[in-house]
């Protein structure tokens with residue numbers, strides 16, 4: 001990947017040499033249009049350039065460097081590039097365009113009908129791994145597992161753990177299972193389940209860590225989401241349709257202590273704006289010593305607390 005460009009040009013349209021567009025100019029143009037798109041959800045402006053470059057690398061099938069920027073492109077390559085740039089400008093997440101995402105070193109397949117994992121959820125996995133490594137033959141449950149990023153990262157990093165990923169959507173469970181098979185992570189199983197209902201009863205008061213990245217957008221806020229999220233993610237992965245977005249956090253708070261060992265951990269990923277209210281919900285469910293954790297991205301918070 002070329003480093004974010006400080007001194008790039010912003011032409012109105014890609015320049016051409018002898019009727020052929022140069023890669024650098026196409027990249028400049030794509031960057032400008034991704035940045036201006038009302039559909040794309042960029043957590044930092046430089047992501048527009050990084051996305052354009054990664055799309056170009058996908059289309060060209062190789063890494064591009066500074067020397068490539070002045071290279072003329074054939075008309076066919078230019079058309080393929082512009083079609084792919086347009087998908088990003090229209091809000092399609094980069095991971096969906098390429099069909100995979102790297103999460104804690106694991107290459108996960110993503111699909112349009114299952115929530116696309118975000119790098120910001122790595123914090124949830126990291127905090128779970130830290131706590132599980134201290135325990136002998138621990139049990140971890142990842143509720144709302146989606147494509148399985150957190151469950152698989154935990155299983156991969158703590159081979160002695162038994163990890164169970166749960167999701168209400170059959171297509172999420174099927175994708176998570178196929179990710180587990182392809183990555184040969186053998187200590188993670190996935191089950192279709194409404195919250196914790198599908199856990200085997202012998203696991204009551206045996207679980208060391210529950211991780212949860214819930215759909216936390218309030219029902220009435222759905223219409224305010226950027227197109228990249230609203231149009232490309234399944235609606236049940238975004239909202240539980242409650243008025244505050246915390247319906248499923250309340251559900252977890254009601255059930256978690258029945259499954260956790262004494263001193264077992266609940267880790268919940270939410271938007272920073274929900275950290276206080278979600279903490280109050282978990283406290284009312286009997287979870288103790290709650291704290292709010294953040295990483296360098298600071299896009300989300302992970303609330304961490306323990307069962308009595």
Ligand SMILES: C[S@@+](CC[C@H](N)C(=O)[O-])C[C@H]1O[C@@H](n2cnc3c(N)ncnc32)[C@H](O)[C@@H]1O
Pocket residue numbers: 115116117118121143144145146147148149150166167168169172193194195213214215236237238248
């Ligand atoms: C925000 S996504 C998180 C997916 C995954 N953990 C990740 O970080 O990529 C929320 C997930 O919750 C699942 N979900 C929604 N309601 C649920 C419920 N009642 N019980 C279990 N899973 C649920 C959705 O199918 C979706 O996969």
